[in-house]
Amino acid sequence: MSEVTIKVRQSGPYxxxxxxxxxxxxxxxxxxSGESIALCRCGGSKIKPFCDGSHRENGFTATERVVPPNVKF
Ligand code: FES
Known part of the structure; x- marks a missing residue:
């Protein structure tokens, strides 16, 4: 079985x-169709749950990074 990966794009979709x-x-x-999809996380897409590129125009910014393993949520 193939692995599923989700990449959090900087200031963009999943x-x-x-x-x-x-x-x-x-x-x-x-x-x-295709091997990957982009899911909107800015809330601005007109084709949710998919990204339509609106994040580039609506000022969405998000720069989360992986935190050190000793940080608890
Ligand atoms: S992340 Fe929302 S339109 Fe791309």
Missing amino acids: LVKGPILVTDCDGNPYTV
């Missing part, structure tokens, strides 16, 4: 690679 199924709130599957 880039998801791997064998995944994305559904709406009723469980209906979205039809997606």
